Amino acid sequence: MTxxxxxxxxxxxxxxxRDGEQSPGATMTHAEKIEIAGLLDEMxxxxxxxxxxxxxxxxxxxxxxxxxLSKNSVICGLARAQLGDIDRCWDAVKxxxxxxxxxxxxxxxxxxxxxxxTMDEMAERIHETVTHARNLCDNVxxxxxxxxxxxxxxxxxxxxxxxxxxxxxxxxxxxxxxxxPRESADLIRKLLENVPGADEIIFATHCHNDLGMATANxxxxxxxxxxxxxxxxxGLGERAGNTALEEVVMAMKVRNDIMPYQTGVDSTKLMNxxxxxxxxxxxxxxxxxxxxxxxxxxxxxxx
Numbered sequence: 174m175t176x177x178x179x180x181x182x183x184x185x186x187x188x189x190x191r192d193g194e195q196s197p198g199a200t201m202t203h204a205e206k207i208e209i210a211g212l213l214d215e216m217x218x219x220x221x222x223x224x225x226x227x228x229x230x231x232x233x234x235x236x237x238x239x240x241x242l243s244k245n246s247v248i249c250g251l252a253r254a255q256l257g258d259i260d261r262c263w264d265a266v267k268x269x270x271x272x273x274x275x276x277x278x279x280x281x282x283x284x285x286x287x288x289x290x291t292m293d294e295m296a297e298r299i300h301e302t303v304t305h306a307r308n309l310c311d312n313v314x315x316x317x318x319x320x321x322x323x324x325x326x327x328x329x330x331x332x333x334x335x336x337x338x339x340x341x342x343x344x345x346x347x348x349x350x351x352x353x354p355r356e357s358a359d360l361i362r363k364l365l366e367n368v369p370g371a372d373e374i375i376f377a378t379h380c381h382n383d384l385g386m387a388t389a390n391x392x393x394x395x396x397x398x399x400x401x402x403x404x405x406x407x408g409l410g411e412r413a414g415n416t417a418l419e420e421v422v423m424a425m426k427v428r429n430d431i432m433p434y435q436t437g438v439d440s441t442k443l444m445n446x447x448x449x450x451x452x453x454x455x456x457x458x459x460x461x462x463x464x465x466x467x468x469x470x471x472x473x474x475x476x
Contacts, residue, residue: 194409206235279317313342
């Protein structure tokens, strides 16, 4: 039997209420967001990304109330690399017993062109905004959006800047679901080996399912050294969705012989929250969906 007392802990970061709700048509009411956050908190999710506070008054109000009501989970808000965004985010999450600010900027050539910043200008923006976030909150997460399509040397440079500015978690997003498992693992290994201070912070993985590899990419990143998985209930999310929380949690639990990692999630609560998220989001779970689908444990054969 595997000795679970000596296993590495993998943090589960749920973004159903932020990235999941970005699915067109998946809008939840204020009361539904509070309910889902309560279920996530009870289930043992480590970090709940409750929303994008500057996006709307409704998002700000929901994040703020979730922060006040949370009992166990870290409550996180998302902010662009702008001082106003970060201030608004802090105003929403500061009521939590364990608040986190998550700030991001797109670092790939395509995303650098959107704000029309040079590499040096973006590096300065990262330093300024992460420093500002850390001056407000001890728990700061930074993401280089579209990291998997960012030049490797520049990714090293920006991650090092964010760590030196005070980021405690570095999240590596596969923003367009382009990466394969071997690449996902290789990128985490390279960051751990080549970025000064990388061994002092937590690396996270945030995968999209456009090529059907989000779960595999997330687990490959964990095997390479990532210790936080960003995911959603039922894999809810824009386009083809995000990494499914229930899949990575159960994969590590059932195949603990080859993936000897622990999470704090109570797997007996997965089916209930899956059904509630399906109901409130209006996104039904496909019958043959792994772990939580209606037919996941049914079998019929003419053989």
